[in-house]
Amino acid sequence: MDMIKGLFVFGGMVILLAMAGCGGRDNSPPSLTSPGGEAIAESVRETVAAMAAQTAEASGGGNTSAAPAVPATSLPAESPDSTIPSCTVLTGVNLRNGPGVAYEPPVMSTNPGTSLQPIAYVPSGFPLGTWLLVEMDDADQPLWVSAGPQFVSCNIDITTLPRPVTIPPTPVPLPAATPTPTDSSPVAMQPVLRNISGGVTSCPDSPTIQTNKPIVDPRFLLRVDAQLFNPPPGESGNGAGIDRVEFLVNEAGFTHTERVAGYCIFQGGEPDCRDWPRDASGRFTWGEGGQLVVDGDYSITATIYPRPETGATQCHWSTLLTIDVP
Structure with a gap:
């Protein structure tokens, strides 16, 4: 409504200016630099400014307060993954x-x-x-x-941890051969071990390897437990810092390298040693497919090697014993 009134005022001013221009002898419009023209020009400027202000206000172009900033919505932090079993x-x-x-x-x-x-x-x-x-x-x-x-x-x-859905059946052992009148092979029994020496441990330098007394048993013959006195960080117990144990039975020419703690001459060790190997007739052998074990005196050596990065030196353990095969 105010804008319409302003237009009427402006229109009236224009008509007055036109009539003033037509009433004099001189048909040229009065100079705006004259006293009367200066007042008219000033009035026109004020009217135009007022109309412009009203127009801007009506159209929203006036000074308006800035719209409040919409706060950014932060995404919820992802919850850390649960510990992955390892x-x-x-x-x-x-x-x-x-x-x-x-x-x-x-x-x-x-x-x-x-x-x-x-x-x-x-x-x-x-x-x-x-x-x-x-x-x-x-x-x-x-x-x-x-x-x-x-x-x-x-x-x-x-x-x-959950229990397994299924467990594979244990391997079925081969039945022992049944002697017949024509079969003169002996029934497989455990060997008899006697005259066992206390064992000797030797190291080239000062001892760096701790060994419990090796276990000599007729079921699996020999097991050696070993670890470094100063094992690498995070390691402890049997096998800490140890790379391997090499077994040698001199008289039989039998050798075996074992890398599993609870070092057994015929493999195993976690937590038990493997039984003394036998052939198809149940006779004891030096390793799988090895030569038959016979009665006699034997010297057995176990060389214990630390892992190279430990800088420790190997140690040797040896024993003498007599084996009687049943």
Whole structure:
């Protein structure tokens, strides 16, 4: 409404100016520099300014307060992922098709520092011990590994893992050969071990390897437990800082290199050694497919090698014994 009134005022001013121009002798319009013209010009300027202000206000072009800024909506922070179960191999261990040393032979072995992802747990394997079903980069299927704290270290309580859906059946042992009147092969019994010396440990430098008294047993013959006195950080227990143990039976020419803690002359060790190997007739042999064990005196040496990065030197343990084969 105010804008319409302004237009009427402006129109009236224009008409007055036109009439003033027509009333004089001189038909030319009065100069705006004259006193009268100056007042008229000033009035016109004020009117035009007022109309412009009204027009701007009506159209929203006036001074308006800035619209309040819309606060940015922050996305909710992502909750951290729950701990992914993971285990690290502390000493070399075997991986098997089932939870126990009964699942012979091992599928593969791993070195210290290997990362494993546990997916299942059993409190008692075959024949004993706790076991984990794990996945690893180098295996195309889940495998079982001993869960003993001397072998693996995990970032979770492994007893909270689920039990496996199924457990493979244990391998069925071959039935012992039944002697017949024409079969003169002896029935396989455990050898008799006697005249066992106390054992001697020797190291080129000052001793760096701690060894418990090796176990001599007619079921598996020999087991050596060893670890460094000053193992690498994060390692402890049997096998800490140890790379391998090399066994030598001089009189039989038998050798075996074992990298699994609980170092056994015929493999195994997690947590038990493998039985003394036999041939198809049940006779004892020096290793799988090796020559037959015969009565006699034997000298056995176990050389314990630390991992190279430890800077420690190897040590030797040796013993003498007599073997009587039944």
